[in-house]
Amino acid sequence: MELLTASNIIFFILAAAILLFGILTVTSTKILRSATYLFFTLFCIAGLYLQLNYEFLAAVQLSVYAGGIVILIVFAILLIKGLGEDKEINIGQRRIMGLVAAIVGSITCASVIIKFGFMPDYDLADLMVQTVDMKVIGKTLMGTNQYEYLLPFEAVSVLLLACIIGSIAIATKDKEDNK
Amino acid sequence: MEQLASLAPYVLILPLCMFLILGLFGKKMCPKVSGILGTTVFGIVSVLCYYIAFKYFFSGDYQIGDTFQKVTLFNMEWLRMNQNLVISIGFLLDPLSAIMLIVISTVSLMVHIYSMGYMHGEGGFQRFYAILSLFSFAMLGLVVATNIFQMYIFWELVGVSSFLLISFYYFKHSAVRAAKKAFIVTRFADMFFLIGILILSYYTKTFDFGPLTQVTDGHVEIVNSTMSGVTLLGFPIISIAVFLIFLGGAGKSAMFPLHIWLPDAMEGPTPASALIHAATMVVAGVYLVARLFPIYSFEAPHVLEIIAYIGAFTSIFAAVIACAQTDIKRVLAFSTISQIAYMMVALGVSGYGGVDGLGYTASMWHLFTHAMFKALLFMAAGAIIHAVHSNEMDAMGNLRKKLPITHITFLIACLAIAGIPPFSGFFSKDEILVAAFETNKWVFAVEYFVAGLTAFYMFRLYYRIFWFGEPENGYEHEPHEAPLNMTFPLMFLAAVTVITGISWAFGKFSFTEFISSDYSSYEIHTHWNIALPSIGAGLVGILIATFLYLEKTGRPNKAVSYIKKPYIWAYNKFYIDEIYLYVTNNIIFQRICQPIAWFDRHIIDGFMNLLSWVTNKTSEETKEVQSGYVQQYAWVFIMGVITIVLLSINL
């Protein structure tokens, strides 16, 4: 059996990149840099989605996540003066705590996942055939049948509205403050 | 019968009412009124008692053949425990209770009269009469009890009225201490009494004296059928039960080692001493044993033997101490202990039925005579104290001219107690000695010696008061004879002492006709072979006393110097008080109560406080968990998740 098929190689590369950039994101001493690494991570994840033939999702990931959220974060970093140059010094104790949590947690979860035994064998190519049509996605989001998501869609709109209003309310400087 | 039954309740009700009236409203009454009221009402009660006793003994209605019957005049259910065990308040009339009625009513009436003079002008005069009524009520109730629990009830009441009388001068430390001591010691004994009752009633399922003293075929059937063969720790349970009951009696009757309260009880007013601590209450123990005599005699003869030994020991022990005391009331107190022990001995050596029961009869006879002359002695002592304002012998002397009536009556009583014929004491004591002689020679020997000793210390007392010589500093106030209401009881009781003695001597009157162990009369005669030596012993005692104390000489001191050690021991009552004090203070209070209180405060309570302390401390110590760092919160969060996962998955 051939392990090094094209799709496998792509997966390994993506996985390695995701993990690498992920680690860099949380270890980089400069905050702007770590934002950049975050961007790369998200980018690679989008690649993963593409590999799985979820183009729309990949596009959303790129536009909203990489494009929106990371930019938002970068703005924030820039807005908050002098933060970009701050040297990030990790306090030893917290790092150890984090490491303990991460290592114990990942070992636990990984062992559980490995022991679970998902489908022993499958043909990725078979699965890949079904591309997700945009129409299908639209219908799924707008339908009211089972496995269709009109209600969550509407609900999320309320959430977004509320978040916008809330963010504005607390981010704006009050008139009284100016006086 | 109906007549008596209709009268009998008043014997109890009248004193009780008097107690309530004087107790509640006494404050509002003029002292004199309350005294007269109390005395009058008690006079009525006495008349009733005499009438009942008279009817019982002489009407013949209550006799079948020559056997007196037990009659229950009334019996009212007071408290029902279960189907079998009922506590009633009733009136049991039999020779025993009839005699006791006479004794109590006589002495009590005399004390009532006497107190009018003696207590005159004292604060709390009304209170005194109230308690006197209470005591009379309790004592009468005790002797007419139809069941053992009624007896216990009145027993306790007697105890408390004794407490109240001893603590009459409640502002005096010594009186309070004495009262406490008396109450607690007797209470301690009562506990055994109660346990004895419990054991007895557990098996026999009755409190009633009727079945409990019913003799059939040489056994008390109800006891024998239920308790024989049952043992506890190797002792027959019946012996344990009746011994415990005897212990109750021993407490009231001041048997060694429970005698310590009686001498101290003399802190009370003298009339109270005369009534309670000489004539009536202290013989309750004797009465108790006599009441249950069939059980002792048939079912627990060994206990009876023990009683005899305890009695013998107590009598000599107290007599020895009496020789060394200087407080006249204390001398009398020890003399009382000794004499009551005599009665116990008599019961202890007695058999059941006919002449075998001589001890029983003698005991009751001695109880009767002793009550009379001992009350007389106390009241006389009261009159003396009244005159010289002191209890100490050193403050007295040469009073025979100043207090003539007191002197004569005191002398009569002394002769009676010393066992000199023809005074009543001689005869009763003689019978006791006879009974002892026939049963137990050792006991007899002791009692014989005590008879001599009694004569000695009584005459020592007599001489020290009435002869000897005036105290060194003379009298502050010239002593003078007491008023009539005090001397009348003296004369009356002296007359009783003389008359009963003489009438016995002339054979006009035989106690055996009235009371015997099986309530059937029998004939006895004076046993001169025993009587003469006992008179001799008495005379020797008197002679020694005369030699030492007739005149003020150095002889007493000289005599003491020969026996210095024993004298000091006897003077200090063989340090029994100190032992008790040590036990109560150092062992019970210091070694039991204090540690328990400490344990409670520090261990039990401390544990509760520790719990709260731990809770608070934990709360304080764990505050770092809530450190304020959001990252730590997340860490705890995720570690919590991981821990729960690890705990709940199947590895």
Add this chain to the structure above:
Amino acid sequence: MNILSLFVIIPLVMMAVIFCVNGEKKSLIRTIMSIGGFALLCTSAYLTIQFLELRQIDSTSEFLFTESAMWYERFNIHYSVGVDGISVAMLLLSSIVVITGVFVSYAMEEKVKEYFLWFLMLSIGVYGFFISLDLFTMFLFYEVALIPMYLLIGLWGSGKKEYSAMKLTLMLMGGSAFLMVGIFGIYYNSIPEGSEGTFNIQEIAANVQALKANGGDISWEYIFFPLTFVGFGVLGAMFPFHTWSPDGHASAPTAVSMLHAGVLMKLGGYGCFRVAMYLMPDAAQDLAWIFIILTGISVVYGAFSACVQNDLKYINAYSSVSHCGLVLFALLMMNKTAMTGAILQMVSHGLMTALFFALIGMIYGRTHTRDIREMGGLMKIMPILCVCYVIAGLASLGLPGLSGFVAEMTIFVGAFQHPDLFHRVFVILGCSSIVITAVYILRVVGKILMGPVQDKHHETLTDAVWYEKVAAFGLIAAIAAIGMAPLWLSNMIGGGIENIAKLFTYGL
């Protein structure tokens, strides 16, 4: 309307009225309290008479004056009331203590309105508890009675009142934690197959008996009996859960001590008996020995502890431990006589301890000390109070003619009828307490009432005033009445006991 409900309604109405009254009108509030208290007393007296009459006619039904109204249908919770001889006795006791408590509180000046409101709430709890036949309402009233203690002690108390109040409340609530689990256990385990659970005590008892008769599993009793018993035992001051009592009583204001020691502690004994033993007789019988040991210790231990205390209230509190221990002790002997004695002891102890606390309060109010070493010879200064004190003391040490004797003797005689030697040995141990009781009672009497006057300032003190006399004499009258004519009470109680005693091997 059922007469029993009056016991809850009258205090409620009183609360409402007092709530509306201006707090400054102290004498008006006192008057309302006296009238209400008197009404309660009359009601309970009337109830007693009615009960005795009805008993003549109807001697079979376990409870009389029963009434039941559905409350929480889901759990079969009813407001159901009813009384047997025991409850009637307890109600009578409560009424006497409440009215005397009111009189004792006449001297109260600070926050009178609030004080009486809480006081009334306490009494609602007490009354409600005794009339309830439903475990839920019983428990409800039980807790209603507990919580006012906190404020009553904390606000109007003396000494280290905050500490004591907290300790008392928490320990009693701890007890009720045990109790609640016990109640749940009883409720769920007694459900007969295919039917609804019930909180009604009678029905539960019947269900449990049926369960046992059908060979059902009753092992649960062995878990929940101890829980329930301990739960109530805490309030009954059972060793080693008694330590709230000395501090609590010492710090409480007079009337509260009275009501608490006099009535509230009785809830413990009553509950042990009505709930723990009645509903779980088998476990009760098998596990009694544990609690006999504990309560036996209580009896002796409390008495010994009392001997060396110097604070009057502590002495009385420890004496209560001893006496209440005797109550539980007697209940555990599980025969009719002993149990009757236990209830008599509750009544008797309730009255005399109330009297004690009332008198201690009066003495304390005058001398401003409760230390017996600082007092002496008070008899000369305030004879009435002191005579009352002596009477209370005599009642406490079991003088015949006063109630204590009746109760104690019934207990001892009854308990001694137990065929088991172990039990009888413990009875003898219990008997020894009567001596120790005498020791500490006389110690106090001798120390503070008798002897020479210790403190010259005390010589000018006054004797009892009218309301104090009313309170003290009322209690003494009740004590003496029971002591002299105990038969009716004992029969009335015995009638109620029989129903429970028959569940035990040696019960009747």
Add this chain to the structure above:
Amino acid sequence: MNHEISLVVVMILVLLADLTIGDKNKKASQLLSIGLFLAHTILCFQWSNSFSPTEAFSGMYLTSEIHMFVKNMLNIGTVLVFLYAYYWNTHENKSHAGEFYFLTLSTLLGMYLMISSGNFLLFYIGLETASIPMATLVALNKKREESAEAAAKYILTAAFSSGVMIFGISMLYATCGTLYFDGISANFSDFNLSIMGLVFFIAGIGFKISLVPFHLWTADTYQGAPTSVTAYLSVISKGAAAFAFMCILMKAFSNYPEAWKEIMWWIIVVTITVGNLFAIRQKNLKRFLAFSSISQAGYIMLGVIAGSDQGMASLVFYTLIYMFTNLAAFGIISSIEDQTGKVSMDDYDGLYDTNPKLAVVMMLAMFSLGGIPPFAGFFSKFFIFMAAAEQGEYLLVFLALLNTIISLYYYLLVVKAMFIKKSDSPLPTIKIDNMSKVGLIICTICILALGFISPLYSFIAERSFGF
């Protein structure tokens, strides 16, 4: 759906009102907001009676009478919070009053959805809708540093916990193949991965209910948030989450209760204990009530572990009574804080002498929280313990009851401060605004009366379900 639709309408109207007249006439717009919501509340009661469908959107949205009841309950609670907040909104929070109402209502909508969800997606959205705007509410008091800090802690923990939760949901999805509750219920079994997913999910919702060890944000956020928001957080948000949690367990995990019962057992014990232990040492009343609410959450979870219809009934009943009780306490605290700025327990010394009515209401609230009869808290506690005991959880009930002793201790500390302690400088006599007064009166009446009104419980019990 009527509840949600009507609420959205109210939200829009509130927003419009704020936009149009909010600047000119703040009071009017606020009164309008409150009035609109009140109308919504009343209407919802009407709709609850004429109830028909049990689901909408093909199982995405589930409802039943008990759901409606809980929503109505939340409405009432929110009304009370609005009443309390009125003073704050017309004084300190003038500039953001409109946002306050809108954001509160949007979180309420989130709770509605959370409760009624039939799918983990909708649930997730509901949860986020209930928590993200909440963060802005917490931060609304911009003058105080604490407010921002509390909000930061809240939003970060919320984000973290929602991450954990969806990670868990993803595992459930991976094992069960669907996100619909009934589908999960059909496919759930004791695979380790499923259980792990469940644990992650419980952690996520445990954050909302503030169960230990997911509770650490609670105290800080409660303390820092504006008092009305704290009140809202501690009762409405918590109650909704608890009910939603129970619904999900009943619907999605009912075929394998062993999986979560033991987890919940330990969580309950730890929650109650830790909540109580931490509450003891608190001096700040808001913080104090935060820990008290943690331990109360533990008690609420007893209904969950019972898992029966009785469990649900008692849970709802408990939440209802807890709502009134806690709101009474918060009503006092917020009134006093609004007017004097004092929240420390020491400031309450001698409160009874100067503000007897406030002190009495506070005391009633404390007693009710402590489960003292005859106040409502006793009944709710009793029933919830009964529900747990019915399932044989005696040990758990016992431990919980032992904890009530500790809780009683600290509740009594407040009572002690108000009634027993004397203060040299007690709080001045406070004049409460009418709105708060109305709220307090409602709460007081409910505390006193709800326990005795048994039809209420029957009403709930008839509509409850278990597995």
Add this chain to the structure above:
Amino acid sequence: MNIPVESYFILSTLLFFIGVYGFVARKNLISILMSVELILNAANINFVVANRFIFPEQLEGHIYSLFVIAIAAAETAVAISIIINVYRQKKNIDAKSINELKY
């Protein structure tokens, strides 16, 4: 052969715990926020993979991911505005400095 599905899940798990590490260990609030994004993405990968490989019939996981992204955006926006608020008051966004509220 294809790589097993587990490897995807392990990837996401590792990413998740990288995020956790970042949350616990990072110094300032924005870094922490970024770590949260990693966590959310880890979950998203899970959804997508499970949808694609195991339950490809419906689009549940896919849609879920979409919504997560949307909500993440909203969350981030609110979080950043709050962080800015913190910054205004404290003049820094050090995670250690926001511990006025504690114990």
